[in-house]
């Protein structure tokens with residue numbers, strides 16, 4: 210009895226972890242729709258060799274730490290906004306989480 214309770218708790222714990230993960234990615238997607246979609250194709254299955262690159266392509270070739278830097282501090286010659294002036298770390302985590310979720 211005790212053992213089955215523990216097993217049950219472990220399974221429901223995992224389920225809520227998965228839900229939290231989904232909510233995190235959904236929030237990153239909303240932020241991307243509001244801030245990135247006017248330039249990037251942010252949808253799953255976006256084509257490769259686009260300019261600017263689709264999020265699908267970025268997900269496959271870029272390390273998440275580099276993504277963070279490129280989002281917060283784009284090249285000064287880039288038309289991409291300097292997101293470090295208005296995007297917070299937590300929001301950045303969600304966006305990077307959304308981009309990474311496309312790589313599967």
Ligand code: HEC
Pocket residue numbers: 240241244245246247248249260261262267276279280283284286287288289290292304
């Ligand atoms: C005004 C247009 C514009 C917006 C808005 C924009 N980007 Fe970009 N982004 C670009 C362009 C153009 C590039 C190509 C490289 C460059 O110019 O720096 C780029 C490059 C990138 C790169 C690097 C890709 C590489 O291969 O080096 C990442 C990552 C990225 N953008 C993520 C984002 C995210 C996330 C958002 C929203 C929070 C966003 N961008 C919003 C135009 C934009």
